[in-house]
Amino acid sequence: MAQVDLVMPKMGESIMEATILNWVKKEGDSVEMDESILEIATDKVDSEVPSPVAGVISKILFAVDDVVAVGTTIAIIETESGSVAAPADTSKATAASETPAPVAVEQAQVAAPAVASVAISTSSEGRFYSPLVRNMAQKEGITQLELDQIQGKGKGGRVTKNDMLAYIQNRHQAPPIATSNGTVEAKIAAPPIDQPIAAATNPMMAGESNVEIIEMDRMRRLIADHMVNSKHTSPHVTSFVEADVTNIFKWRQKNKDAFQRKFGEKITFTPIFMEAVVRAIHDFPMINISVDGKNIIRKKNINIGMATALPSGNLIVPVIKDADHLSLIGLTKSVNGLANKARNNKLKPEDIQGGTFTITNVGTFGNVMGTPIINQPQAAILAVGAIRKKPAVVETEFGDLIAVRQMMFLSLSYDHRVVDGFLGGSFLRKVADYMEAFDVNRAL
16 A cells, blocks of 8 residues: 645645635545545635545545645545655646745745644644644744633634634733633733734724624635735835727727627637737736745746636636737637636636736726736736727827827736836836737738
8 A cells, every 4th residue: 555645736826825615535435536535715716626546535634624735735545556656746726836926924924834834733632723823823922821712713613714813913802811720821912913804803883883794705805815915015006008999999899790700709808908918028028027035036928817706796817828829819718718717616726826917907897997906926917997988189190180089098006126117117108009009900
């Protein structure tokens, strides 16, 4: 018999941990290769983890609701083969190995040590604590005795990440703890942990009775953390330009029916805008970067993420890989395919990882412009606004004229640590230039 470790797969560049939602298999169950063993969730997507081999599950190391760091062994599978090398990547959900830039200081401090600590942590009374909870307690100076008295809301009374955040936020209000030798251990007020959800939580003001309290779902909580962490990580600057997209508008109006008949796909504005962005990235490759400590990581692949609304109202960012290698038809098929998968909750982990630049269409909601938040660890994100008819000055061979044109605002938020105003503004202007130069007579 040989043993193979099943590890928590990497779900994307900025994902450091995942939550176990459900064990499809239990200890002693037989599994086939690629058969689903458990379901996991991140702030981006829910996914199943398949078995890398055929065998029997001999040991499950984590329970439902546990938050587990990427790379941690979560189960052991016994095979009948005499020798099986533990695969470096135990899931189809795992992408090619990359060195991810940290999303934020908090995640780097909490999640990274958990990879090295794969043993289940318990108190003297046998109470279970996940590596994440242990690391949070260590960071905040919470003693074992103090930790043992926290009321957990997880399965079986387990202490979860949210329990820890709530406790840390209100720690100075907690009563003293009586120790085992009869002495009283007074709590010293600790500075609040730099966590967005806890920091943003305010008690309901007295007299506010006509309110409805809505608990955030798991994805919304994690998205909230991700957004605040992005602001904490990157000093954001946003630049704006207005583009005349009349040629694009006219071309699409004229060709959308023929395009669908010929290629079986609806042509939207998104792939056309994406084509302009890709060309501008080639002109300004230092916009296609991320930051790793004191190093700048320039990405040679151009992988464009597109913010997409889910049926729940949350947003997700599927990624079109190597977008610069695709024609307009290829971009259209990729955009439509990923959008449909997102709406039907069919996205796979590989569909949302590896992005190097993101586009969000705030015009979908009727907004003329926006100031988007950078999708870490990327360095920039582009928002495209609603296309509106406006009077504009048009230069002609007979002089300047006032004409009705289809105009649209573009806004680029960028990480001012590594992207200065010249680069950010020049890149944005180049995107607009490519849009305005679109050939209205372009053949299908």
